[in-house]
Amino acid sequence: MWAIARTELKKVVQDKGLWFWTFILPVIFIVAFVAIFSGDENTSYKEVVTQIIPGYTIMFAFFIMISMVIAFVKDRDSGMVARTASTPLPIHHYFFGKWIPYMIIVLVQVAVLFGFGVAVYQLPLGDPFSLVLLSLALAFIATGWGMAMAVLVKTENMGIALTQVLALGGAMLGGLWMPVELMPEMVQNISKALPQYWALQGFKDVILSGAGVTDVWLNLLILMVAGAAGGVLALVSYPRFLRQSRN
Amino acid sequence: MIDVKGISKQYGDIQALDNISFHIDEGACFGLVGPNGAGKSTLMKILSGILLNFHGDMEVNDWSVSKERLKIKQRIGYVPQEICLEETLTARDNLTLFGHLYELKRKALQTRIDEVLAQIGLQDRAKDKVSTFSGGMKRRLNIGCALLHKPSIVIMDEPTVGIDPQSRNSIFSIIQELQKDGSTIIYSSHYMEEVEHLCDSIGLIDNGKLAEFGRMEDLLEKHASPSLFIAGEGIDQDFLQSFGKVERKGTGYLLNSEDSLQTLEKVAVHCREQDIHPYRLELYQPRLEDIFFHLTGTQLRDM
Numbered sequence: 416m417w418a419i420a421r422t423e424l425k426k427v428v429q430d431k432g433l434w435f436w437t438f439i440l441p442v443i444f445i446v447a448f449v450a451i452f453s454g455d456e457n458t459s460y461k462e463v464v465t466q467i468i469p470g471y472t473i474m475f476a477f478f479i480m481i482s483m484v485i486a487f488v489k490d491r492d493s494g495m496v497a498r499t500a501s502t503p504l505p506i507h508h509y510f511f512g513k514w515i516p517y518m519i520i521v522l523v524q525v526a527v528l529f530g531f532g533v534a535v536y537q538l539p540l541g542d543p544f545s546l547v548l549l550s551l552a553l554a555f556i557a558t559g560w561g562m563a564m565a566v567l568v569k570t571e572n573m574g575i576a577l578t579q580v581l582a583l584g585g586a587m588l589g590g591l592w593m594p595v596e597l598m599p600e601m602v603q604n605i606s607k608a609l610p611q612y613w614a615l616q617g618f619k620d621v622i623l624s625g626a627g628v629t630d631v632w633l634n635l636l637i638l639m640v641a642g643a644a645g646g647v648l649a650l651v652s653y654p655r656f657l658r659q660s661r662n
Numbered sequence: 663m664i665d666v667k668g669i670s671k672q673y674g675d676i677q678a679l680d681n682i683s684f685h686i687d688e689g690a691c692f693g694l695v696g697p698n699g700a701g702k703s704t705l706m707k708i709l710s711g712i713l714l715n716f717h718g719d720m721e722v723n724d725w726s727v728s729k730e731r732l733k734i735k736q737r738i739g740y741v742p743q744e745i746c747l748e749e750t751l752t753a754r755d756n757l758t759l760f761g762h763l764y765e766l767k768r769k770a771l772q773t774r775i776d777e778v779l780a781q782i783g784l785q786d787r788a789k790d791k792v793s794t795f796s797g798g799m800k801r802r803l804n805i806g807c808a809l810l811h812k813p814s815i816v817i818m819d820e821p822t823v824g825i826d827p828q829s830r831n832s833i834f835s836i837i838q839e840l841q842k843d844g845s846t847i848i849y850s851s852h853y854m855e856e857v858e859h860l861c862d863s864i865g866l867i868d869n870g871k872l873a874e875f876g877r878m879e880d881l882l883e884k885h886a887s888p889s890l891f892i893a894g895e896g897i898d899q900d901f902l903q904s905f906g907k908v909e910r911k912g913t914g915y916l917l918n919s920e921d922s923l924q925t926l927e928k929v930a931v932h933c934r935e936q937d938i939h940p941y942r943l944e945l946y947q948p949r950l951e952d953i954f955f956h957l958t959g960t961q962l963r964d965m
Contacts, residue, residue, distance in 0.1 A: 418762030422748060422755070429750050494744030501710045501740040502763040503732045657712070 419504070419512025423486070427516060433482050437524045441475040442531060449536060461539070461623075468532035469618035470591035473611055475528075476521050476553055477582035480561035483517055484574030487565035487656075496660035510650060514562055521554035541621035545628050549617045552638035556610050559645030566649045566656045585611040613637045663688035663846055664709075664815065669718035671704050678704040679716070680870040686848065686863070688814075691841055693861030693878075694850040695950070697958050701870040702850055703743075703819070709848060710740040710817045722815065736764070739813035743820040745800045746807075749793040753784055753803055756792060757810060764811035774810050781839070782806040783832060798829025805836060816840055817848045822856060834860065854951040864950070868958050878950070885953045890917040890925050894940030901932060914942060 427433055445468055452463045490496050499509050529546075532538030540546055560581065568574040586592055588602060589611030595603050606612040617634035620626035628635075664686040671679040679701045686692045696702045707713035709720065711731055720727040722734045747756050754775060761771040779785040782802040792800060805821060818837070822830045837860055840847060851857050857864065864881055866874040874881060892902070893914025902908045905928070906919035919925040922945055933940055 418759055422751065422759045425755070426748060426750055493746060494742050495746045495748075497707070497712050498740070498742050498744075498746035499763065500712045501735065501738070501742075502760070503735040503765060504763045505732075654714075 416504075416508035416512040416515075419499075419509055420515045423513055424516040424519065426486070427482060427520060430482065433520070436478045436481065437475065437520060438527055441471050441524075441528055444471050444475075445528065445531065446535075464532060464536040464538050465619055465622050466594060468528065468536065468538050469615055469622065470586070472525055472528040473553060473589075473614045473618070474582055474586040474591045476524060476557045477560075477585065477611075478578065479517050479521050479524075479557050480564050480578040480581070481575050482520075483558065483561035483565045484568055484578065485571055487513070488568070488571045488574065491656060491660045494660060496657055500657055500660075506653060507650070510562075510653065514558055514646070517558040517561060518554045521557055522550055525550040525553065539622055541623075541625055542627050545621045545626065545631055546618070548628060548635055549614065549621065549631060549638075552617075552635050552642070553614050556614075556638045556642035556645070559642030559649075561645070562649035563645040563652070566652045585609050588612075590615055610638055610641045663690075663723065664848075665721040666709075667719045667721065669705070669708060669716055669720065671701075671708065671713070671716040677870050679708075681718070682867070682870075682872050683718075684865055684872060684875050686846060688846055689841070689844050690863055691837070691847040691849060691861045693857035693864045694848060694867065695852075695854065695857055695864065695954060696867035696873075700867045700958075702867050705867065706817060706819045706848075706850055710738060711735045712740075736811065737814045739808035739811065739816045741805050741808045741816065741818040741821050743823060745804050747792045747800060747803060750791060752789050752791055753779070753795075754788045756803060757807060760807040761810045766810060771810075774812075778806045778809055781809065781836060796829075798825040798832070801825050801829060802832065802836070805833065809840075813845065815846045815848070819850045820852065821849075822851065822853065830856075854949065854954055858950040866954065866957055873957050874953070881953055882948055882950070885948070885956055887918070888922045888948065889946045890919065890922050890929065891915070891942060891944050891946040892917065892929060892940050893942040894938065896936070896938045897940065898932075898936070898938075902929070905929075914940075916946060 448467045448471070449463060452458065452467065453460055455463070500506070529538065529540065533540065564574055564577060568577065588605050589609040590598070590606050591611055595606045595612065598606070613634045617631040617638075620631055620634075666682055666684050669679055669682045670677070682705060694702055694705065704713065708716055711727065711734060722737060725733055727734055748759065751759075757775045757778060758771065761775060766774060776785070779788050782805060784799060784803060784806070787795070787799065792803065795803065801821060805818070808816060822833055825833075834856075837847060837849070847860075849857065849861055858878065861878060863877050864875070865872055874885075876884075891911065891914055893912070897915060899908060899915065902915055902917050905925045906917055909916050917925065917929075926943070926945060930943060932938075933943070
């Protein structure tokens with residue numbers, strides 16, 4: 416499992432596109448939107464940064480799905496999936512070996528973007544333990560759904576399109592772009608069905624209200640269950656994915 | 663060594679394999695041939711442990727694939743038709759990855775990687791990225807990845823597709839070395855001359871069925887007898903027809919008669935008497951390709 420994970424990590428670190436999507440573009444968005452909204456007289460500077468930095472961090476965390484789709488489709492079409500299946504490596508080792516590096520990347524992404532927020536915008540962090548757990552849960556759901564998407568889609572383009580829908584649609588409806596309280600009641604109800612909402616509310620509770628693990632347990636549970644659902648769906652769909660592999 | 667017992671595989675309404683059974687001796691080089699869509703790849707996938715759902719069984723050293731899949735996989739080295747390498751990593755990185763997948767560790771793995779790099783002639787390019795390699799080098803590395811754990815069975819699915827004659831020759835040498843070391847080889851290819859050159863036994867699959875199986879010499883004897891090839895100006899076709907069936911082949915004629923050697927003598931005498939000087943007059947030994955076309959026909963299969 417660790418051999419697969421190490422190799423995958425080496426590959427993705429070399430991928431310049433991933434660096435752009437994961438670190439550069441989110442920083443550009445954060446800088447731009449903090450600049451735009453910090454001029455609003457009705458909103459405090461603290462409210463702006465605690466909305467925008469976690470919000471865009473969550474939105475861009477879901478973009479990891481694009482890299483996952485590309486990596487899996489490439490492996491499937493090059494025959495690497497079938498080749499790996501011919502070795503004694505158990506399927507679940509292959510599976511988690513591919514999954515773990517992307518979780519690490521999302522965790523690094525969260526650390527970098529929050530670190531940027533602290534350094535540049537004096538973003539308060541709150542309880543570090545709760546923050547780490549929420550970051551883990553966010554990495555778990557973004558990559559869990561990424562695993563499902565990567566195994567289920569037929570083409571890279573299909574995966575990229577669906578990721579855009581999930582990441583941007585989820586960001587818009589989940590309150591990542593603007594507080595859900597400002598949205599119509601119907602949209603607020605839809606928000607509660609989206610993991611992005613629960614992730615943001617968790618981060619905001621920890622950062623703004625000083626909440627601890629006991630206060631955000633429901634957020635953590637929802638994110639973990641949704642992530643696990645993605646992982647299970649991917650695992651169940653793996654035999655079909657293997658059949659589609661070349662060789 | 664390898665016993666394939668009544669393997670069948672169905673994809674929807676398509677019967678990809680239909681009750682295939684054969685035995686491969688230890689140390690043999692077994693050639694698997696067949697037209698496109700015949701079921702070769704499906705059988706290779708089953709033999710290499712990739713395809714799990716099928717009817718029938720395969721035994722390796724009396725271990726059943728349905729019960730001892732992992733044990734069997736540890737003894738098999740699979741060389742796929744596709745080049746399955748991480749292009750952005752070095753040759754050594756790729757070998758390290760596959761070494762780990764075959765449960766090799768630390769110093770033993772590094773030693774084995776050095777041995778394999780020497781075996782495939784890539785020791786000087788170990789630190790280079792695969793993306794900088796030629797097609798032949800990638801093919802050799804593809805093979806190297808399957809040899810790290812010293813498998814007793816090596817399954818090769820068209821390992822020489824799209825490479826130059828030098829690389830092909832180098833791959834033949836690797837295969838012959840493996841045979842010398844006692845490995846059992848299952849070799850699938852569309853290049854009949856390769857199979858004929860390397861393999862001592864053959865399985866021919868067509869329409870999901872094992873159309874023919876046996877030792878190379880036995881199959882050649884069973885399906886085709888030597889004939890006579892003659893080419894040159896002034897060849898009397900009517901005279902040739904008095905010995906047997908004549909067909910046009912390239913620049914000359916192929917004559918099938920009961921006793922080709924005797925016919926050769928008679929044709930030679932006839933040519934001398936008539937002052938005909940053929941530039942080719944020889945016994946034509948049937949090849950695997952002749953048997954292949956004889957059993958599968960010449961109609962295109964990818965329509």
